[in-house]
Amino acid sequence: MDSNSSILFFFSALGVFNGFLLSIYLLFVRKKNRLPNYFLGLLVLMLSIRIGKSVYMVFNEDRVLLYLQIGLSACFLIGVMLYYYVRSQLENTKKVPSSWKIHIGVLLLFIVVVGIIYPYETYPELWRSYSAKFIYFVWGVYLALSAYMLREILGKVFKRKQSYTTQELWLLLIFTSNVLIFIAYNIGRFRWYITGAITFSLALYGVIFFLLLKKNRSILFQDPPEKYNAKKIQSTEADQIVARLTTVMTEKELFRNPNVKLKDVAAAVGISPHKLSQLLNDNLGKSFNNYINDHRVEKAKVLLQEENRYTLEAIGFEAGFSSKSSFYSIFKKVTGMTPSEFKP
Numbered sequence: 001m002d003s004n005s006s007i008l009f010f011f012s013a014l015g016v017f018n019g020f021l022l023s024i025y026l027l028f029v030r031k032k033n034r035l036p037n038y039f040l041g042l043l044v045l046m047l048s049i050r051i052g053k054s055v056y057m058v059f060n061e062d063r064v065l066l067y068l069q070i071g072l073s074a075c076f077l078i079g080v081m082l083y084y085y086v087r088s089q090l091e092n093t094k095k096v097p098s099s100w101k102i103h104i105g106v107l108l109l110f111i112v113v114v115g116i117i118y119p120y121e122t123y124p125e126l127w128r129s130y131s132a133k134f135i136y137f138v139w140g141v142y143l144a145l146s147a148y149m150l151r152e153i154l155g156k157v158f159k160r161k162q163s164y165t166t167q168e169l170w171l172l173l174i175f176t177s178n179v180l181i182f183i184a185y186n187i188g189r190f191r192w193y194i195t196g197a198i199t200f201s202l203a204l205y206g207v208i209f210f211l212l213l214k215k216n217r218s219i220l221f222q223d224p225p226e227k228y229n230a231k232k233i234q235s236t237e238a239d240q241i242v243a244r245l246t247t248v249m250t251e252k253e254l255f256r257n258p259n260v261k262l263k264d265v266a267a268a269v270g271i272s273p274h275k276l277s278q279l280l281n282d283n284l285g286k287s288f289n290n291y292i293n294d295h296r297v298e299k300a301k302v303l304l305q306e307e308n309r310y311t312l313e314a315i316g317f318e319a320g321f322s323s324k325s326s327f328y329s330i331f332k333k334v335t336g337m338t339p340s341e342f343k344p
Contacts, residue, residue, distance in 0.1 A: 015201025079142025
């Protein structure tokens, strides 16, 4: 083994070793564990076994075919562990539903039965060709399902000025790492097989670096706080608050201030910012920004119909928008038309 190969072996093997340590920590060591953390531990374990198989295959001439079979079998379960990790994290699942157990059990039984009936040692070509292709296909399917679960978070990537929560950044990191490893293996199968192992090591160190921050660990490894301590505000009280809110917005037109904050509107209505946020989200189904922008759009529609002496940009500012671009984009999103198309 030359010096370059030795470096690659050390880097790849170290990634596999650290992957096993992280999976053991998530599965057995960490106290007060959550269900998503178990799925994350299983995901890292399946990846570590699969990557270990690659390192063993590339740098060991005396190969035990059972090890290769175990590595490919673990690969079969990577996608499903990713999918259920993402789902359990987003839904804050406390207990594994029966349907999940059946789903995972069927996949596990399938790969075990196939491995017993068609072992790698007896059917090496079957595992190298058809089985490998099917395993990567299944992995790809669960990547697509995971992407669908993360569609709202992934959508932020293509939008400007979008902020992310720590959980959203973490899920993007885990998902993107899996995609990169998946791509690396599919490319490496035809050219440089160790690519997947190197990609895994790099991704793993990125994950570990993210977890080094105590704040991140406390958020990711614990149940997220309930959005609100209570359910929806009772209809009678909610109607009274909505009436006051409507009066304030109509008479004071606070939305025309581009820098208006939740606390400003709450103070004008006479309730706490927390309660106003609860009312908007749970009772009206809107965020504060969406609520304010709806009023701005309505004001802009009135100005577009009545005021001919204002430019479109000036109308946007009069309605409370902070810029021409935000006026145009939000107006079109709400009405389906641009301000110039709406203007008579």
